[in-house]
Amino acid sequence: MKKKAEWPRKLRSQEWFGGTGKNAIMHRSWMKNQGLPADTFDGRPIIGICNTWSELTPCNAHLRDLAERVKRGVYEAGGFPVEFPVFSTGESTLRPTAMMFRNLAAMDVEESIRGNPVDGVVLLGGCDKTTPSLLMGAASVDIPAIVVSGGPMLNGKWRGKDVGSGTAIWQFSEMVKSGEMSLEEFMDAEQGMARSAGSCMTMGTASTMASMAEALGMTLSGNAAIPAVDARRRVISQLTGRRIVEMVKEDLKPSDILTKEAFENAIRVNGAVGGSTNAVLHLLALAGRVGVDLSLDDWDRLGRDVPTIVNLQPSGKYLMEEFYYAGGLPVVIKAVAEMGLLHNDAITVSGDTIWNDVKGVVNYNEDVILPREKALTKSGGIAVLRGNLAPRGAVLKPSAASPHLMQHKGRAVVFESIEDYHARINREDLDIDETCIMVLKYCGPKGYPGMAEVGNMGLPPKVLKKGITDMIRISDARMSGTAYGTVILHTAPEAAEGGPLALVENGDLIEVDIPNRTLHLHVSDEELARRRAAWVSPVKPLTGGYGGLYIKTVMQADAGADLDFLVGARGSVVERDSH
Template identity: 50%
Template sequence: MRRGAVPNERSFIVKYRSSEWFESDNAELAFQHRSAMRAMGHNPDTFLGKPIIGIFNAWNDFNSCNYPHKELVEFVKRGVLLAGGYPIELHTISTPSDFMKPSDLPYRNLLSMDIEESIRSQPIDGVVLLCECDKTAPAQLMGAASCNLPALQLAAGHRSSGSFRGKEVNYGTDLWKYTDDYKAGLLTDEEWQELEKSISCGLGGCPVMGTASTMKSMSEMLGMMLPGTSSIPADDARRKTAAEATGFRIVEMVKENLTPSRFMTEEAFGNAIKLLAAIGGSTNAAIHLTAIAGRLNIRIPIERYARVAEGVPLLVNLQPSGRYSMDEFFRAGGLSRVIRELLPHLDGDCLAATGLTVAQTYGQDRKDWPAETEVIATLEAPLKENAGLAVLKGNLAPQGAVIKKSAVSPHLFRHRGQAVVFEDYADMLSRIDSEELEVDESSVLVLKHCGPVAMGMPEWGSIPIPAKLLKQGVRDMVRISDGRMSGTSYGAVVLHVSPESAVGGPLSIVRNGDWIELDIEASTISLHVSDEEIAERLAVWSRPPLRHKRGYLRMFADHSLQAPEGCDLDFLRPDSDEEAVFVPPIVGRG
């Protein structure tokens, strides 16, 4: 039987993990634990003999993306109770991308540890993970993979689009476009203030195919989110129905012993990579999928993102790769319709969250889908051919870099230009809009020292177009860095250059005026400097001091893997299937 397959006759658990706490043969321990539950108002008569479902909530008053879970959690609890389980709500740290500086990526790993250790150490039989914002979704999947107890995710949903000067505007992609217009003098200060009030019109994730929407889609494709639930808007009543259904289903999954390793198989990650290309998803997914898979001892070499997605076209016409927003996507049939269309490219034997196969779950058209739509294309008439991530290698990125082909201006697919180098983010901010900056539209903007070790890999890679070029009408240039960019961003932006500059990668020795060549079709990024000259420059290069001297960010800098390995902490990733096995606690006196 293939890994992940479910036998025809499902075997049900007789004894739940939580019974080690509450029904222990050690009468003193059972007394202590049941008494502690009574103190919280949990009568043992109501939960003994039932699966305890831990509902991990990650909302806080800074996190507008996850805030709907403050209400949705009650519907999850109702679903758990209706299915015969017992819900316990727990809170974790949150990762509000708008506010966490300089980068929220390190806290993805910390959140995954929060979840893993909370599950490991407490009487939990199954898990519901309430996600939405960029790093919450992958962090939860990483923690769930490490624990390998039955788990499901529920998204908060995307926020509504806004309206500005009579046009729909979406937080994320439109923000970057209007920022360029403002710098170019095309928006007045009064209009800029009006945009601030109108662009973010509700709670939930960005209403475009940014990182939040991408990772929700990845979760559903991996079988970790109920079919059809990843693209429901935050303000749609069907989001509450999805919450109740998620609570109900997790109880069934506990009884069926359906764990994350049964869903998130190597074949399932292949499906996710193909879906990533079809939806024009975020470059950040390459880091997150690699990190999630790594927790299960599944390795995804960076080249696989290009190789597996070869021949997969762009099917989704959403910003930033296309025109529309998540609301139109949902009305057009959402992710279920995309997966249905993509089935010829997928391994249909992988499992959906229903316990049925992907082919069984997504194989049928639905009557509520419109007959034709401009938002979701067909394989016969796709929006673009071969639209997945391009993986670039060369003497500038020996371990690889990525670029999102679907968001690149066609005239920059092959480009040669001279480098305009910024040594770090502060240097870039101080000079990018200077009239004295020696730059033209053929230049290649290079930003160093924003990788995982240097700065926690913030979303600084989408280097702003210099103001004087914006005024000339330039809206895209080749930009290169060892950082990330927002999934809502666009342009000819080369990201995740590895090894990063802070550890002595070739990016560290690029100088102003060096010629750099990008060839996306050939999958190369080249520094036109001789090997001898590169060696000489590296010989006199000195490693910059670590920015953080203590605390978690020092731990991250000391232990973070590079981008092609998912930027997980090295000690969290197992080196064998044996190391990936969940280690239960010794249940004794606390």
């Protein structure tokens, strides 16, 4: 356990506000135009509240209220809270894709923390990319930091049934194409899918990343699953405000918490909850920020022995409300520990070990959080496939895949872009059946650009009308954590980088062997060499602004798709005062 720092000690904020010099007086006097008493800057911890609130990010539109609750806690513990906004990546609205701007948001977070007089920071997130961007930026600065999630929405409701945000859209859309649901019914279901504040209430990327933040030790225990509109979401926000003040006094920083053991815990918890494949990218990028050696191989190695025990959509039956009422993530962490798969001594923001945080919790519903012997999938986690089609790896979520497709050889039906897919997928003359493998190109980090959530391509109506609900799909794209199916993603190198995916042609045989972790294109090396010599990228790269910087510096999916110059923590030092 980390040795607590001596208190009182000189705080970082005193570099701005301490003393009687001209610069200190200027800094204090300008802040006092907000009506602050003279003793506000007497050496008490100044706590930043880094808020991704935005009305264009519906999942985070309620975070102003939580910020007020955090402030109460900070005041109660003797600190002074200051709220500030950062770029908010709204998954549901931002184009071309929120993933393109995760790194920009992380840069905003990092420089906002580093350049301002705060001693600790509370990170308010919720929507998919806001949580990793907050963690990445804060980790790069490495002052005391703690996460509060906005929480999931209440269960969707339609005609007496629970419907999961995201997951229901994929299901109902396919049902419309197959003729099982009318367009009018689909439109009628719309209003019931998102009926309260909060993020997706399936185990999509938002709930997955809230779970990852908790499993990493960067939130108070129990944070991940509390519904956004439950009063206990406000309570944990206020308690977090109290706790960050103590963390500053203890000098408990992200580098003390985000160890290799913490990442291994998070990967195993991800397998147990049936978490989103997007977590792979975000944890790889976060590990790069703190200098932890984490790879795709770690994801495969650590997830193989973890059963998926959380019975939530899209892998299972229930939604986040039931998960919270059953005991939430602490119950899962305890279960992983009892399987002998947890580093029990990993430190969390509580200042105690992760085991001590969860050892007393109780599972209140064993149909939601299943016993190991009744697991949805005996080997959960993330499967990492390699072969001549994915030399640097591709990923698949076994808990969302179809068992009969785990070993399959099929004819490739190739879509050269997402536009090509949309133009052809509904055509009756499309040469495709359920034995084929759908291949989508040029949707990776550089190709889309931004690596959009288009990998879970909807099936063609001619196949859906036969009652077929799943086919193998392969791409360099991502998919929503709310999606499902035998979908192979993040193929690296991507097509836009000249990866083998770019060379696949209609009619090529592809063999997928998930138990043996292989992905093989049955085309000779000589033929691939001939195709490569003739290949010309159809992607027109962005040149100006952030887009140009992104294209020049973004890394591939197997490295987390961070910008190469952001790897490695840079600390909190501010070199000079401008006044």
